[in-house]
Amino acid sequence: MSKKTIIVFSGDYDKVMAAFIIANGAAAMDDEVTMFFTFWGLATLRKPTSGAKVGGKPKSTLQKGFSMMLPASPEKLGLSKFNFGGLGQKMMKKVMKSEKVMSISDLLASAQEQGIKMIACTMSMDVMGIRAEELIDGIEYAGVATYLGEADEANVNLFI
Amino acid sequence: MTAPIEELKAIASPVVVDARGVSCPGPILAAKKQIAGVTVGNVMEVLATDSGTLKDIPAWCKKMGHDFLGSFDEAGSIHLFLRKAK
Numbered sequence: 003m004s005k006k007t008i009i010v011f012s013g014d015y016d017k018v019m020a021a022f023i024i025a026n027g028a029a030a031m032d033d034e035v036t037m038f039f040t041f042w043g044l045a046t047l048r049k050p051t052s053g054a055k056v057g058g059k060p061k062s063t064l065q066k067g068f069s070m071m072l073p074a075s076p077e078k079l080g081l082s083k084f085n086f087g088g089l090g091q092k093m094m095k096k097v098m099k100s101e102k103v104m105s106i107s108d109l110l111a112s113a114q115e116q117g118i119k120m121i122a123c124t125m126s127m128d129v130m131g132i133r134a135e136e137l138i139d140g141i142e143y144a145g146v147a148t149y150l151g152e153a154d155e156a157n158v159n160l161f162i
Numbered sequence: 163m164t165a166p167i168e169e170l171k172a173i174a175s176p177v178v179v180d181a182r183g184v185s186c187p188g189p190i191l192a193a194k195k196q197i198a199g200v201t202v203g204n205v206m207e208v209l210a211t212d213s214g215t216l217k218d219i220p221a222w223c224k225k226m227g228h229d230f231l232g233s234f235d236e237a238g239s240i241h242l243f244l245r246k247a248k
Contacts, residue, residue, distance in 0.1 A: 030193070030222070
């Protein structure tokens with residue numbers, strides 16, 4: 003058994019999907035997997051209800067603005083290319099559905115089922131105005147040293 | 163080294179994983195889930211339509227320590243066979 007770590011920096015639907023496919027594949031091959039979500043990637047971990055008011059530390063006006071403009075849930079992420087204001091993403095998801103390709107939500111559920119460790123970067127949560135209350139359950143909160151500690155033990159470290 | 167098709171066709175696999183119509187990484191996720199229920203030494207068959215499984219299931223077997231026995235294509239379905247080794 004070996005270990006893989008993946009930093010999910012991107013908030014693009016296609017890139018996050020690639021990260022989850024690799025993570026799920028590695029877990030299916032009995033590898034230990036840690037995914038570290040930072041900056042735009044954090045939107046992936048938002049609960050679908052995160053648009054609503056959440057508890058936690060009050061947000062500053064700028065933080066409120068940031069968190070409002072960020073995608074409210076993984077299925078709202080846009081494509082890195084051909085997004086066309088979200089239309090391209092809808093079209094791609096339609097093709098994915100007809101081809102029975104797993105959506106990010108499916109891959110996320112599978113990752114949790116397989117025991118993949120997901121860590122949210124607390125520093126970027128502060129920058130983006132994201133509170134733990136609006137992120138999904140079962141994740142951990144940490145910083146760069148935790149990621150580096152995990153990366154030291156891994157034989158594959160990806161930045162997506 | 164994989165077995166000839168005739169030998170593969172003669173195998174009555176006690177566990178058959180139907181991953182037809184499912185795309186990557188579905189077939190290996192399904193294989194991972196079902197291998198737990200296979201007795202060591204027994205054969206598991208994976209049915210798939212994604213051509214990537216022709217490379218992926220052998221790679222999965224190699225990593226997991228199972229013996230990949232071979233595959234054949236029939237009526238648009240790929241039949242892949244492996245023996246649980248541990």
